[in-house]
Amino acid sequence: MMTPLELNRLGYRALMDALGFDGMMRFLQQFEPGQGDYTAERQQCLQNVSLDDIFAEIEHHRDSP
Template sequence: MTNQPKPLNQITQEAIAILFKEIGIANTVRFLNQFSPGYGNYTEEREEIFKDLSLDEILKRIN
């Protein structure tokens, strides 16, 4: 018996459906997001966001 390889988009759709059924939509999305490279430049954004704050001020905002 020979199995023909499925197209990658079909495999992806089937895998996502299985994940959704087994672990739910929220956890499926969380799982898939770990493979996304994201966007933007966090280093530049961080420097812009915190440029006028001292470390003590940043720590106060965390708590």
């Protein structure tokens, strides 16, 4: 059984081999914790948006080329 350090090294090596250094870094950046409170911000942004608004926006994008 591998130690956590050995597993990390092997995992990083596999990512680097498959994606290259830049690709590995871009992949790993996806998992960094963000900032703020997404739920509170989302509720604030959507507090005045109705389902009719959402459906109208969907239709607008469907009709756009």
